[in-house]
Amino acid sequence: MDQRLGLVRAAYLNDFVTILRDVGVPVDRFLAQSSLPQNIEEIPQMQISTPTAVDWLAKVGNDINPMELGLLASVYATSSSLLPVLQTVLTSAHSGIKRLEALIGLMLYEDRTLKIRIRKKADSYCVDIQSPLKNHRYNCFQEWLCFQAIIPIIRSVTNPEWCPKELSFTSHIRPPEAIYTAYPNTRIFCAQPITSITIPTFDLMKTYGKVGASALNPHTLSQATNLYQEAAAWELPSYLRTLVKPYLTDGPIKIDTVAEITGISTRTLQRNLKENGSSYSQIIQEARFELACSHLNNQDMKVIDVAIALGYENPQHFSRAFRRISGITPSEYRTQIL
Numbered sequence: 001m002d003q004r005l006g007l008v009r010a011a012y013l014n015d016f017v018t019i020l021r022d023v024g025v026p027v028d029r030f031l032a033q034s035s036l037p038q039n040i041e042e043i044p045q046m047q048i049s050t051p052t053a054v055d056w057l058a059k060v061g062n063d064i065n066p067m068e069l070g071l072l073a074s075v076y077a078t079s080s081s082l083l084p085v086l087q088t089v090l091t092s093a094h095s096g097i098k099r100l101e102a103l104i105g106l107m108l109y110e111d112r113t114l115k116i117r118i119r120k121k122a123d124s125y126c127v128d129i130q131s132p133l134k135n136h137r138y139n140c141f142q143e144w145l146c147f148q149a150i151i152p153i154i155r156s157v158t159n160p161e162w163c164p165k166e167l168s169f170t171s172h173i174r175p176p177e178a179i180y181t182a183y184p185n186t187r188i189f190c191a192q193p194i195t196s197i198t199i200p201t202f203d204l205m206k207t208y209g210k211v212g213a214s215a216l217n218p219h220t221l222s223q224a225t226n227l228y229q230e231a232a233a234w235e236l237p238s239y240l241r242t243l244v245k246p247y248l249t250d251g252p253i254k255i256d257t258v259a260e261i262t263g264i265s266t267r268t269l270q271r272n273l274k275e276n277g278s279s280y281s282q283i284i285q286e287a288r289f290e291l292a293c294s295h296l297n298n299q300d301m302k303v304i305d306v307a308i309a310l311g312y313e314n315p316q317h318f319s320r321a322f323r324r325i326s327g328i329t330p331s332e333y334r335t336q337i338l
Contacts, residue, residue: 005234005262006050006113006132007242010040012145013053015073017041020060030060035261037246046246049261050111050142051133058138067169068176070144074151075182096157096204100127103153107146112234114146124165125204129195140171143195150197157206166198237278241287248291251311252284289325292318296334303330 017040021027031038034056036048061069093099104116104127115130129146133139147167155162168189169175175188240258247253258280259266273279288310295306307318322330 005239006111006142007047007239008050008053008111008142008145009044010037010046010048010246011044012073012148013048013057014041014044015076015148016057016061016069016141018076019069019072023064025060025063027060030056035257039249040246043246047110047242048246049243050113050145051136051263052261054133054136054138054141057141065173065176066138066140067171067173068178070140070147071179071182074144074148095207096154096199097125099153099156100150100199100204103149107149121198123202124198124200126166126196126198131195134170134195138171138173140169140173143169143171146195147197154199154203158203162203164197165200166196168192168194168196168198170195235276236272237276237283237286240273240280240283241290244284244287245291248284248288248311249309255280285321285325289322292322292330293333296330297337299334303334306330 013036017027031040035052036056037043037046040048057069058066093102100118104118108114108116113132117128119126119128127150129143131139131142133142136142151162151164154164163183163186165185166187166189167183170192172191175190179188240262243261244253244258255269256266259269262269264272270280273283291310292306295301295309296303301309303319304315307315310318312318312321319329322328322333326333328336
């Protein structure tokens, strides 16, 4: 079950979607046939199932070398979907290692199935990434998703053409020549026991493209060495609330669909929720409420717009549901937060 509980921000998949549209793939038709949110390009900050995304890419992009598709998406990401995430990380950290550590924290928060370690390797540092999808035939898509995030972070303190020293994939798919052209100074390995990216120590010490003694002292760097991180495993109710949110515009997602996405039978899913003191209807109600609060914090959205965004056909039904949980109406909630 655990290997099905990975989540990834929709923005990362949208980079692949853009590439697929550019080469003429009927993306909309494939989305309609999938269990992904139909409006995925409109919800970049929402989180979706990583295994579902990987399976979908494998089906839709089967005419393109998977490694090359991953490369194209990673190149596109440097100036598109990663920008909001990068801005958050960049404003809170100045050196390469600090930005990398901040990013790893973000990656682990968003996908709690990952395990990440930073380790010393001669004059470089390796970022090792372990995923339950390691043995998936198309795991290279998730590997590229991780590299999509890390490479721009290091480029932000070096230069736009920076390349890692090494890229190691667990995937057995042979890299096309395009990857060697894009990363001419990078040693690329496939069929490795672990996914990893190797970064020279010199680059991790840089601050805004310069090397400064105050950017990173040996003690700070040693603290990062052999840092092994993994987030607390998802509690099922929390995971499901996050998973169902992107689907709510079209109304509540059926429990059978959620069972398919998570790889858990409907009956087992219901039993597990009961053991956690919850139910599927409660999950939907709580997810809608969390989204409602988020939308109501946006002063540009009218209450009726919030109701529509949450899949309610009647705004009054939304108001009653919101009041049932919070004890106040949506308008009263908005007044209180002003």
